[in-house]
Amino acid sequence: xxxxxxxxxxxxxxxxxxxxxxxxxMLLGEDIGVNxxxxxxxxxxxxKYGPDRVVDTPLAExxxxxxxxxxxxxxxxxxxxxxxxxxxxPGFEQIVSHAARMRYRTRGQxxxxxxxxxxxxxxxxxxxLHSESVETFFAHVPGLKVVAPSTPxxxxxxxxxxxxxxxxxxxxxxxxxxRAFKQEVPEEMYRVPIGKAKVxxxxxxxxxxxxxxxxxxxxxxxxxxxRENGLSCEVIDLRTLYPLDRDTIIASVKKTGRAVVxxxxxxTAGLGAExxxxxxxxxxxxxxxxxxxxxxxxxxxxxxxxxxxxxxTAERVKDGILETATF
Amino acid sequence: xxxxYQVLSxxxxxxxxxxxxxxxxxxxxxxxxxxxxxxxxxxxxxxQRQGRMGTYAPFEGQEASQVGSAMALTPGDWLFPTYxxxxxxxxxxxxxxxxxxxxxxxxxxxxxxxxxxxxxxxVPIATQMVHAVGTAWASKLQNEKHVSxxxxxxxxxSEGDFHEALxxxxxxxxxxxxxxxxxxxxxxxxxxxxxxxxxxxxxSAAYDIPGVRIxxxxxxxxxxxxxxxxxxxxxxxxxxxxxxxxxxYGAHTTADDPKKYRDQESLSEEWRxxxxxxxxxxxxxxNQGLWNETKEAELVARMNEQIDAALVEAESYPKxxxxxxxxxxxAEPSWMATEQESELVKPSKQEGIPA
Ligand SMILES: Cc1ncc(C[n+]2csc(CCOP(=O)(O)OP(=O)(O)O)c2C)c(N)n1
Numbered sequence: 001x002x003x004x005x006x007x008x009x010x011x012x013x014x015x016x017x018x019x020x021x022x023x024x025x026m027l028l029g030e031d032i033g034v035n036x037x038x039x040x041x042x043x044x045x046x047x048k049y050g051p052d053r054v055v056d057t058p059l060a061e062x063x064x065x066x067x068x069x070x071x072x073x074x075x076x077x078x079x080x081x082x083x084x085x086x087x088x089x090p091g092f093e094q095i096v097s098h099a100a101r102m103r104y105r106t107r108g109q110x111x112x113x114x115x116x117x118x119x120x121x122x123x124x125x126x127x128x129l130h131s132e133s134v135e136t137f138f139a140h141v142p143g144l145k146v147v148a149p150s151t152p153x154x155x156x157x158x159x160x161x162x163x164x165x166x167x168x169x170x171x172x173x174x175x176x177x178x179r180a181f182k183q184e185v186p187e188e189m190y191r192v193p194i195g196k197a198k199v200x201x202x203x204x205x206x207x208x209x210x211x212x213x214x215x216x217x218x219x220x221x222x223x224x225x226x227r228e229n230g231l232s233c234e235v236i237d238l239r240t241l242y243p244l245d246r247d248t249i250i251a252s253v254k255k256t257g258r259a260v261v262x263x264x265x266x267x268t269a270g271l272g273a274e275x276x277x278x279x280x281x282x283x284x285x286x287x288x289x290x291x292x293x294x295x296x297x298x299x300x301x302x303x304x305x306x307x308x309x310x311x312x313t314a315e316r317v318k319d320g321i322l323e324t325a326t327f
Numbered sequence: 328x329x330x331x332y333q334v335l336s337x338x339x340x341x342x343x344x345x346x347x348x349x350x351x352x353x354x355x356x357x358x359x360x361x362x363x364x365x366x367x368x369x370x371x372x373x374x375q376r377q378g379r380m381g382t383y384a385p386f387e388g389q390e391a392s393q394v395g396s397a398m399a400l401t402p403g404d405w406l407f408p409t410y411x412x413x414x415x416x417x418x419x420x421x422x423x424x425x426x427x428x429x430x431x432x433x434x435x436x437x438x439x440x441x442x443x444x445x446x447x448x449x450v451p452i453a454t455q456m457v458h459a460v461g462t463a464w465a466s467k468l469q470n471e472k473h474v475s476x477x478x479x480x481x482x483x484x485s486e487g488d489f490h491e492a493l494x495x496x497x498x499x500x501x502x503x504x505x506x507x508x509x510x511x512x513x514x515x516x517x518x519x520x521x522x523x524x525x526x527x528x529x530x531s532a533a534y535d536i537p538g539v540r541i542x543x544x545x546x547x548x549x550x551x552x553x554x555x556x557x558x559x560x561x562x563x564x565x566x567x568x569x570x571x572x573x574x575x576y577g578a579h580t581t582a583d584d585p586k587k588y589r590d591q592e593s594l595s596e597e598w599r600x601x602x603x604x605x606x607x608x609x610x611x612x613x614n615q616g617l618w619n620e621t622k623e624a625e626l627v628a629r630m631n632e633q634i635d636a637a638l639v640e641a642e643s644y645p646k647x648x649x650x651x652x653x654x655x656x657x658a659e660p661s662w663m664a665t666e667q668e669s670e671l672v673k674p675s676k677q678e679g680i681p682a
Contacts, residue, residue, distance in 0.1 A: 030513070030514065030516065031514045031515045031516060033515075034515055034587065034588045035514065035515035035587050035588050036587070038514070038582075038583075056515070056516050056520060058482075058485035058516070058520075058521050058522065059452055059482035059483065059485045059486060059513045059516070059521065060485040060486050060487065061486075062486075062487050063485070063487075086450075086451065087451060087452075089451065090451070090454075090486060090487060090488070125381055125382075125432065126381075126382070127381065127382055127410065127450060128448075128450050129450045129451060130450075267663070267667060268663055297652065297653070297664065297667045297668075297671065298656070298661065298663050298664045298667060299652045299653055299656050299664065300652075300656070302434065302647075302651070302652040303432040303433055303434050303436075303647075304381055304432035305431065305432040305433050305646070305647040306647045306648070306649055306651060306652055307432070309649035309652065309671065310652060
């Protein structure tokens, strides 16, 4: 019963169980078969389900994603792995012009039930273009759902939900958390609903919104500030970045009157701006201070010698919290 | 191997025509550069293991392809390497210290000497190929007698950019050399699963440009083929696709374990025994009376000294400062970035904290 898994194990299990459960599911990607994926997310699945269902593709993201769109339109449910988020760019055209728009263009006649899984985010000392956090690109495109789990439990439940979703889902896996910790994960198939945020910790003074690897930074900052300054923080894991869970965001800020958004993506036009907008639209009069954003900077994610300086730290988040608290 | 263009056999015998182009000094230089490349590569792997460097992409086994092609270039030529083509970059004039720096996680590792056009290692697969078309096109339009060379792997030939690059180069007859090191694998996927075409060279037919398949472990074949391609390019006759068939003995990167997908030890051993690029040139030079044990020992010592000096230089390079990330993003930084920079360097606040 008390099984603990890492996030990568939880992700593997989700795919394994859906492959067994639904013969339409197919996995496609570079090195996902014999090699089990560069992060081993698909380890051994080719041996269990064969090379027609766990497919080592040629090195061609537009080909993989484009073909997956066709597969999805014609009865399959492709789950694509892109090795690192930045390598999705050659397939970007297929995602935004086609996966996102097929239902719309055909007035519902065809749709594209597919999942694109990809590791994202910094903090792993990766080479250039291995650490990007550009979720905004996808959240900006109507027709896509964007999901970013921060725990093994959610990763499994959200991935199963994504594989059962009738629309294309971009599934962003925080690389830094793949093996960072273990958590109890039920053996059976369960779903974590797409579009629902999670209140990780209740609080009354400040709401902190985060997702992916930044959730842990937010939690850290909340704990420290509670201890050091007696401020009570409500920490919310957004989990789904499109569609955002407006109700949970608004309910929280109505209670606390203060908010801090933490994301490692670049600041300008990052999702923090959207969350602030939602708060302005729905809860401005409840706010006691402007919403603070603690984010990555408007620079390319730097090489690893100064990568940590790019990422928001608990220290920076604490500063942000104090700024809203003392406004 | 018989379908490959070869000049120097694996046994170190001449089986092709040197066309009166290769003098002894060049041959010795070829060998020296290959030894340097090999020592550099091994040193890098060691540094990675010792935690003095990040993930590294080794190339041992591909020395003839990289060294031979880069030695054919002239200083004004444009070189577009991938993350694996450090030997080509070094031979074209990149400093070893810079290459070390790059893998130590410093952006400054991408800077090339001012008078040379050496691009930073390209990480996204195949994307540099179109740039090599562009720089070559400009050279042609500006009447500069220079070629552009794009390095890439067999896996890269599956990407759309590969096809777009060949097509553009064909249409605009740009002086571009597409230099593929076909090492048989794109991480775990063997070429037979990468493509149903038997060779990469044959793809040139689709774009009506010359394509050649050569023994990439035969530095003479590499060099002579390059010289021909360059001549054609400079004569205004457009691009060439070169497929150099070779092998990488080690892992894809220091983060990869090839035992999972290929019979690592025996495949590497087989290539080493039968086709090693250094070995075959060494045998040839020895048979010509141009090389011996003493020269070998002296060379290895000299190369190691150069590598060690480069390492000292790289490791004593000033540490990157957090503010460095804001440099060179734009010619003039935006107010947004400037504000963010001051936030980054601001000391954390201690006052005005409610208890
Ligand atoms: C667009 C893109 N997709 C995926 C990757 C991840 N990746 C890095 S190297 C590599 C294999 C490349 O194989 P090949 O082109 O044959 O060159 P080799 O590494 O064998 O020299 C892959 C898939 C990448 N860097 N860029």
